[in-house]
Amino acid sequence: MSNFLELVKSRRSVRTFDGRMPENSVIDELKTFSEGINNPYGIPVRFVFLDAAEHGLSSPVLSGEKQYVSACVSKGKDADVAYGYSFEALLMKAHEMGLGTVWIGGTMPREKFEKASCLADDEVMPCVSPLGYISKKMSVKETLMRKGVKADIRLDFEELFFSESFETSLTKGKAMEAGLFDALESVRLAPSAVNKQPWRVVMDQNAAHFFVKHDKGFTTPDYDLQRIDVGIALYHFERELIEEGRNPRLETNTPSIALPQQMDYVASYRW
Ligand SMILES: Cc1cc2nc3c(=O)[nH]c(=O)nc-3n(C[C@H](O)[C@H](O)[C@H](O)COP(=O)(O)O)c2cc1C
Numbered sequence: 110m111s112n113f114l115e116l117v118k119s120r121r122s123v124r125t126f127d128g129r130m131p132e133n134s135v136i137d138e139l140k141t142f143s144e145g146i147n148n149p150y151g152i153p154v155r156f157v158f159l160d161a162a163e164h165g166l167s168s169p170v171l172s173g174e175k176q177y178v179s180a181c182v183s184k185g186k187d188a189d190v191a192y193g194y195s196f197e198a199l200l201m202k203a204h205e206m207g208l209g210t211v212w213i214g215g216t217m218p219r220e221k222f223e224k225a226s227c228l229a230d231d232e233v234m235p236c237v238s239p240l241g242y243i244s245k246k247m248s249v250k251e252t253l254m255r256k257g258v259k260a261d262i263r264l265d266f267e268e269l270f271f272s273e274s275f276e277t278s279l280t281k282g283k284a285m286e287a288g289l290f291d292a293l294e295s296v297r298l299a300p301s302a303v304n305k306q307p308w309r310v311v312m313d314q315n316a317a318h319f320f321v322k323h324d325k326g327f328t329t330p331d332y333d334l335q336r337i338d339v340g341i342a343l344y345h346f347e348r349e350l351i352e353e354g355r356n357p358r359l360e361t362n363t364p365s366i367a368l369p370q371q372m373d374y375v376a377s378y379r380w
Contacts, residue, residue, distance in 0.1 A: 112352065113295060113345075113348050113349050113352045114291045114294060114295050114349060116201060116204065116205060117201075117294075117295045117298050117299070117345060118298060119204075120201070120204045120300075121260070121261075122210075122211035122212070122255075122260065122300060123209025123210060123211055123239075123241075123243050124170050124171050124172070124211055124247075124248065124250070124251040124254065125171075125172050125173060125243070125244040125246070125247050125248040125251045126171070126172065126173035126174045126175070126209060126239065126241035126242060126243065126244055127173055127241070127242045127243065127244045127245070128173040128175070128244075129175070129241065129242050130160075130175040130176060130241075131175075131176055131208060131240055131241060131242070135206065135208070136158055136176065136240070138206065139158070139178070139199070139202065139203060139206070139208075139240070140156075140158060142199065142202050143156040143178075143199050146195050146198045146199060147195075148191040148194040148195045148198075148340075148344075149191075149194070149343070149347070149358075149359035149376075150187050150190065150191040150194075150359075151191075152182060152183070152185070152187065152188055152191035152192075152195075153182070153183075154180050154181070154182050154191065154192055154195040154196060155180065155181045155182070155232075156178055156179070156180050156196075156199060157178065157179045157180075157181065157225070157226040157227070158176070158177075158178050158240075159176070159177040159178065159179060159222075159225050159226070159237075160175070160176060161174060161175050161176060161177055161239075162175065164221070164225035165221065166218075166221060166222060166225060167218075168213055168216055168217045168218075168237075168239070169216055170211075170213070170216045170250065170251070170254060171211075171213075171239055172244075172248050172250075172251075173241065173244055174239035174240075174241045175241060176239065176240045176241060177222070177237050177238065177239050177240065178199065178203075178237065178238055178240055179222050179225070179226040179234055179236075179237040180192065180195070180196045180199075180234065180235075180236060180237070181226055181228055181229075181232045181233065181234045182232060182233060182235075183229075183231050183232055184231055184232065184233055184331045184332075187361075188233070188331075188332065189235065189332035189333050189334075189336040189337050189340065190336050190337070190339055190340040190343065190375055190376065191340060192235060192236075192332070192337055192340060193336070193337035193338060193339065193340020193341040193342075193343070193344070194340040194341070194343050194344040195340075195344075196212070196236060196238075196337075196341075197299075197340070197341040197344040197345070198344055198348075200212070200238055201344075201348075203238075203240055207242075208240050208241060208242065209239070209240075209241055209242065209243040210238045210239065210240060211238055211239065211300075212236050212238055212300055212302070213236055213237050213238060213239075214235055214236040214302055214334050214337070215302075217237060219234075222234060222237050233329075233331045233332055235329075235332050235334065235337060236337070258303055258304040259304060260304055262304075263297050263298060263306060264297070264306050266279070266280075266281050266284070266293070266294075266297060267279070267280065267281075269293075269296070269297055269306065269308065269309060269310065270284065270293050270297075270309075270310050270311075270312065271309070271310070271311045271312065272311070272312055272313075273311065273312070273313050273366075274311065274366055274367065275309075275311065275366065275367065275368070275369050275372070279293075279312055284312075287312065288353070289312065289317075291349055291353070292317075292345075292346050292349040292350050292353070293310065293346070295345040295346060295348070295349040296308060296310065296342045296345050296346050298345075299338075299341050299342050299345050300338075300341065301335075301338040301341065302327060302334040302335065302337070302338055303324075305324050305327075305335065305338070306338075307321050307322045307323065307324065307327075307335040307338050307339065308320070308321065308322075308338060308339050308342040309321070309322050309372065310342075310346075311364070311366055313364070315379055315380055316364075316377050316378065316379045317346065317377060317378045318364050318366065318374065318377045319339055319342065319343060319346075319374075319375045319376050319377065319378075320339075320368070320372050320373060320374055320375060321333075321335050321336055321338070321339050321372070321373050321375055322335075322369075322371055322372050323335060323371045323372075323373065324371075336375065339375045339376075343359070343375075343376065343378070346378060347359075347378060350378070350380060355380045356380055357378040357379065357380040358378065358379055358380070359376055359377070359378055360376070360377050360378075360379060361375075361376045361377070362377065364377065
């Protein structure tokens with residue numbers, strides 16, 4: 110198994126921290142890493158590292174966190190998808206460094222975080238994450254929250270991935286034969302808002318077409334949290350293929366595939 114898939118399997122959202130502030134050297138390493146993050150859309154994402162006490166920041170679902178990172182992006186086409194890709198690159202790096210994180214897109218005093226991030230008029234700040242050391246014991250509210258969204262469960266492979274059209278599910282066996290099992294498994298295990306797992310992928314030879322299956326209540330005038338989820342999925346898929354020595358390139362040419370209801374095309378990888 111690749112290092113990346115191992116990393117994906119060992120990640121979970123963390124909402125209970127041990128109360129320690131990460132060392133300056135750790136935050137500096139993450140800052141340096143964040144400055145080098147790009148996404149296939151070429152849309153810059155601005156990361157802001159925030160001391161919780163200094164800015165009076167907290168979230169009702171978290172405890173013991175001392176540090177946050179917020180991410181801002183200019184409003185525009187595909188900004189949400191690019192945002193998911195770039196922020197996930199940072200959060201997977203934090204996980205690799207031994208820090209706990211959780212995407213927070215709803216359960217926060219948004220105005221306070223936007224002010225602390227010096228949000229510009231043409232920008233949005235869809236999500237933030239705490240950065241800290243994981244507490245040995247989960248808080249009761251974290252345990253309840255995980256149960257509420259069935260956080261340890263994912264949809265089956267066959268419900269998410271398809272072959273040539275949405276009519277035919279892609280079996281695990283076929284994915285293995287095509288050498289795509291680990292990349293798709295990295296997508297399947299990714300985090301998503303309310304664990305809805307809105308990504309759907311139709312495989313066609315050396316292309317993977319990514320779609321979003323919309324649920325109600327995730328869109329705002331400037332971004333769609335479920336397209337952010339698909340951006341996260343794109344990052345996982347691309348990173349796994351690169352680790353396997355392939356060279357995936359993103360394109361946005363809508364394929365002629367008949368769409369079920371609530372489904373929209375996002376982007377495709379070819380390699
Ligand atoms: C875009 C996005 C927004 C999220 N917003 C919140 C949030 O506001 N509050 C929260 O507690 N968790 C939030 N989550 C975390 C999800 O609930 C979590 O990823 C999902 O339940 C799966 O659990 P896991 O990450 O432990 O695998 C969000 C996740 C994503 C990707």
